[in-house]
Amino acid sequence: MKSVAVIGASLAGLYAARALRAQGFDGRLVIVGDERHRPYDRPPLSKDFLTGAAGQEQLALADAEEIAELDAEWLLGTRATGLDTTAGAVLLDGGRSLTTDGVVLATGAAPRRLPGAAPTGTHTLRTLDDAQALRTDLAGVARRVVVIGAGFIGAEVASSCAALGHDVTVVEAAPLPLLPQLGEEMARICAALHADHRVTLLTGTGVSRLHGGGTDDRLTAVELSDGRLLPADVVVVGIGVRPHTGWLEGSGLPLDDGVVCDAGGVTPLSRIVAVGDVARAAGSRAEHWTSATEQAAVAVRNLLAGSTVATHRSLPYFWSDQYGVRIQFAGRRAPGDTPRLVEGSPDDRSFLACYERDGRTTAVLALNRPRPFMRHRRELARATHPATA
Numbered sequence: 001m002k003s004v005a006v007i008g009a010s011l012a013g014l015y016a017a018r019a020l021r022a023q024g025f026d027g028r029l030v031i032v033g034d035e036r037h038r039p040y041d042r043p044p045l046s047k048d049f050l051t052g053a054a055g056q057e058q059l060a061l062a063d064a065e066e067i068a069e070l071d072a073e074w075l076l077g078t079r080a081t082g083l084d085t086t087a088g089a090v091l092l093d094g095g096r097s098l099t100t101d102g103v104v105l106a107t108g109a110a111p112r113r114l115p116g117a118a119p120t121g122t123h124t125l126r127t128l129d130d131a132q133a134l135r136t137d138l139a140g141v142a143r144r145v146v147v148i149g150a151g152f153i154g155a156e157v158a159s160s161c162a163a164l165g166h167d168v169t170v171v172e173a174a175p176l177p178l179l180p181q182l183g184e185e186m187a188r189i190c191a192a193l194h195a196d197h198r199v200t201l202l203t204g205t206g207v208s209r210l211h212g213g214g215t216d217d218r219l220t221a222v223e224l225s226d227g228r229l230l231p232a233d234v235v236v237v238g239i240g241v242r243p244h245t246g247w248l249e250g251s252g253l254p255l256d257d258g259v260v261c262d263a264g265g266v267t268p269l270s271r272i273v274a275v276g277d278v279a280r281a282a283g284s285r286a287e288h289w290t291s292a293t294e295q296a297a298v299a300v301r302n303l304l305a306g307s308t309v310a311t312h313r314s315l316p317y318f319w320s321d322q323y324g325v326r327i328q329f330a331g332r333r334a335p336g337d338t339p340r341l342v343e344g345s346p347d348d349r350s351f352l353a354c355y356e357r358d359g360r361t362t363a364v365l366a367l368n369r370p371r372p373f374m375r376h377r378r379e380l381a382r383a384t385h386p387a388t389a
Contacts, residue, residue: 008106009033012276015296029072036077045131046156083251105274109241119212121219143233150177154238263311265299273299331363
């Protein structure tokens with residue numbers, strides 16, 4: 001294999017490029033990214049970057065020396081528009097094309113948006129440019145902020161906005177935030193973090209539409225599905241993401257909530273692999289930082305081998321920082337698994353709990369208990385014997 005194109009210049013794309021060089025690939029390496037920025041870390045966008053505690057320079061995932069060592073051609077601000085699998089060509093905006101022997105698909109995901117009009121002051125948060133626009137809108141006077149969606153992004157944005165002194169309301173359609181991930185008992189404890197910091201949490205209701213007014217159509221209110229109106233100056237929509245696969249339609253690759261691939265990231269065409277948020281590997285798609293970094297080395301190994309010689313099945317893991325509390329979770333919790341408090345107290349917002357089923361641990365959750373959590377995570381990973389080669 002003499003040339004490889006990595007489509008996507010974010011976390012998964014960068015780690016794939018690093019893995020290619022680390023595994024001995026010395027051919028032409030081209031990295032295509034639709035953003036104009038070199039790879040940067042996304043988790044701080046909703047936290048330290050939004051509050052101003054971190055600047056853009058602190059987000060970089062690689063310094064100048066590391067970038068030089070990759071010896072890659074960077075096509076930033078360039079959008080992939082199609083994939084000709086017969087010709088082995090990636091189609092780019094402006095009518096350009098890139099012919100290559102191998103392709104790593106790392107295009108990530110795009111935020112879901114509300115139907116209907118989006119008045120000025122409506123934001124999503126996925127990219128650095130998104131975060132800069134939101135930070136600008138929050139600068140100066142106190143704002144009435146409505147966050148739609150109480151998942152990780154929504155809760156982190158609410159936490160940051162509250163820390164900045166804004167009046168924050170979070171709207172969540174589910175009965176409790178993070179209910180599918182944590183179950184009712186633990187989700188209720190995490191939901192209480194909002195009230196701890198004078199953030200209003202409205203659950204069990206959706207959003208009907210956004211209201212704007214004036215010559216610039218500036219946001220004035222959020223209308224809920226039950227008819228209530230929430231006055232608002234800024235809205236942040238955090239209702240999940242969609243894998244960025246539209247450009248692959250018609251390519252012949254199977255698409256189903258992501259690029260369908262095996263547990264090694266390999267698509268039905270062995271010279272094309274998928275990693276990160278866009279990859280639906282072995283029937284599931286992960287949207288977390290750790291998965292994106294771990295998948296890359298395995299997928300690249302398979303790409304260079306020309307077949308699936310390794311698989312990736314690590315223990316699911318995620319973390320979130322909200323209101324000064326670090327929430328960490330690892331494992332595969334199923335409905336009916338019972339959480340057992342191991343140490344600490346939920347009242348203190350500092351504890352560790354293990355989910356159990358038939359006498360064995362299936363998952364572990366911690367609030368502000370990072371060291372014992374990591375120990376339990378390692379033990380759980382050993383006990384479940386993840387299939388890695």
